[in-house]
Amino acid sequence: MIIDAWAQHPTLRHLQDPIFDSLRRWTKMPTPQSGLPVSTTVALMDAGNVDLSLISAWEAPGKSMISNDEVAQFVHQAPDRLIGVGSVDISRPMAAVREIQRCVNELGFKAIRVLPWLWEVPPTDRRFYPVYTACAELGIPFCTQIGHTGPLMPSEVGRPIYLDQVALDFPELNIVAGHIGYPWTEEAIAVATKxxxxxxxxxxxxxxxxxxxxxxxxxxxxxxxxxxxxxxxxITADKALEGLDALALDEETKKLFLAGNAQRIFDLP
Incomplete structure (x- = not known):
């Protein structure tokens, strides 16, 4: 079994946002002119043997690049393959708390993701703390990004060491930090070990x-x-998994990496 812990089924707004121009430059990908049907995402999951994908909303200052309701619609089209991850506007703390409650209790989402670089503040910023509280109370993970940013936005807020303070303040909260944390990967490992x-x-x-x-x-x-x-x-799943055997993981570790850890942390069937 394979579970993709971070994916998006993108809206056209998300695909065309100029914030990703730097990524398009070095990947040589053209700016898309049309949206993707959910069936395309599912077909690419099949090509990579992915059983489940956690697909995320994207809330940014002043705009919703992929809304929570859009994610819910995508999940509705492939409920046995897609799992919703919500996002919120941290500039409105009480509205964010209510939206997290709606995401979990009404939309059935399994986590909340907020990207510090979109807001240009570290995850220790006070505006994140109501989000952490709501996630901890509801028993869902908080997901975020660590490491440098591909988009032309400041990378400093992605230093993994910021999560050390968050984890000290919220020991009950599961925190899933995406994108490896490069070039601070050893810092990320230290925080995850602690x-x-x-x-x-x-x-x-x-x-x-x-x-x-x-x-x-x-x-x-x-x-x-x-x-x-x-x-x-x-990155598609088949590309992401090329060379997996070269990592020389034993079978137990491989199962945990590909699915078991996600099943446990996100409380998946």
């Missing part, structure tokens, strides 16, 4: 780009701490 409920997902990286320190962590004391992710549509 805190029982801090995890790393490998989204936005193919297996041949995993830092050696992360692979060593997965093989040893971090086998329960790392989740597979793609950041689809940036």
């Amino acid at each position: 805190h029982e409920n801090v995890y790393i997902d490998t989204s936005a990286y193919t297996t041949n780009r995993y830092p050696a320190a992360l692979v060593d962590f997965m093989r040893h004391h971090g086998r329960s701490k790392v989740l597979f992710g793609t950041n689809y549509p940036m």
